[in-house]
Amino acid sequence: MLKVNGIDVYYGKVQALFDVSIEVGDREIVSIIGANGAGKTTLMKSIMGINKPKNGTIEYNGQVISGLPPHKVVSKKIVYIPEGREIFPNMTVQENLEMGAYSVKLSKAEMERHLEEQYEIFPRLKERAKQKAGSMSGGEQQMLAIARGLMSDPELLMLDEPSLGLAPVIVDDMFDVIVRVNKVRNIPIAIVEQNAFMAMSISDRTYVLEVGNLVTHGESKTLMDSDEIKKAYLGG
Numbered sequence: 333m334l335k336v337n338g339i340d341v342y343y344g345k346v347q348a349l350f351d352v353s354i355e356v357g358d359r360e361i362v363s364i365i366g367a368n369g370a371g372k373t374t375l376m377k378s379i380m381g382i383n384k385p386k387n388g389t390i391e392y393n394g395q396v397i398s399g400l401p402p403h404k405v406v407s408k409k410i411v412y413i414p415e416g417r418e419i420f421p422n423m424t425v426q427e428n429l430e431m432g433a434y435s436v437k438l439s440k441a442e443m444e445r446h447l448e449e450q451y452e453i454f455p456r457l458k459e460r461a462k463q464k465a466g467s468m469s470g471g472e473q474q475m476l477a478i479a480r481g482l483m484s485d486p487e488l489l490m491l492d493e494p495s496l497g498l499a500p501v502i503v504d505d506m507f508d509v510i511v512r513v514n515k516v517r518n519i520p521i522a523i524v525e526q527n528a529f530m531a532m533s534i535s536d537r538t539y540v541l542e543v544g545n546l547v548t549h550g551e552s553k554t555l556m557d558s559d560e561i562k563k564a565y566l567g568g
């Protein structure tokens with residue numbers, strides 16, 4: 333389980349997160365919603381060790397991980413898929429997936445098994461295994477970014493704006509895939525999203541960030557019924 337305990341994060345003198353606490357339980361999908369600049373990415377980067385909290389701690393499975401450099405956080409099997417799907421456009425889909433397992437050094441047989449696992453969850457990628465990744469649609473590239481992250485067998489997956497820039501019909505597919513990954517792989521997933529409706533629809537619990545402050549959190553179903561949340565985040 334991931335526990336963020338009251339972190340304050342600064343960029344120089346400017347404070348971006350104020351006493352933020354969140355938890356992600358073992359099997360949960362948790363969404364973190366908020367407007368542009370609310371601090372969602374900052375929170376993810378803090379968990380990954382890219383930003384160092386000035387106060388507060390971050391624990392993973394009972395160990396304090398705040399203060400660790402990013403590669404040590406990754407070695408705890410926490411995988412972060414940043415926004416903007418940074419795939420390798422000139423490599424094929426399969427080569428991109430193989431790169432995802434680079435840090436875990438798989439045998440040939442294990443590599444095959446890992447690839448097959450991804451192709452089962454993402455059949456579209458199997459059809460396109462030999463295609464240059466950069467020539468795929470935005471949605472397919474986003475799926476590839478997630479599948480590549482799964483190649484290293486994460487125990488916690490963190491997705492930053494997986495629906496960013498995708499057409500509405502593709503957004504539905506994307507969130508279906510996230511639910512499937514959670515079910516098939518049995519891993520917790522934390523999603524940062526501006527698409528509050530979709531993120532809340534598929535998550536167990538939601539945290540709401542406003543200008544660096546956590547303003548409310550709770551079961552997604554309950555929050556979706558709240559008038560304030562409806563007005564502020566769900567278009568009335």
Ligand code: ATP
Nearest residue numbers: 343346348366367368369370371372373374375526
């Ligand atoms: P978006 O949805 O637009 O990505 P966000 O909720 O992820 O927004 P952050 O990217 O975490 O928000 O930004 C939170 C605040 O911190 C913003 O005011 C932003 O300008 C500031 N910020 C983010 N990164 C830096 C940086 N490297 N240096 C200085 N300020 C930063």
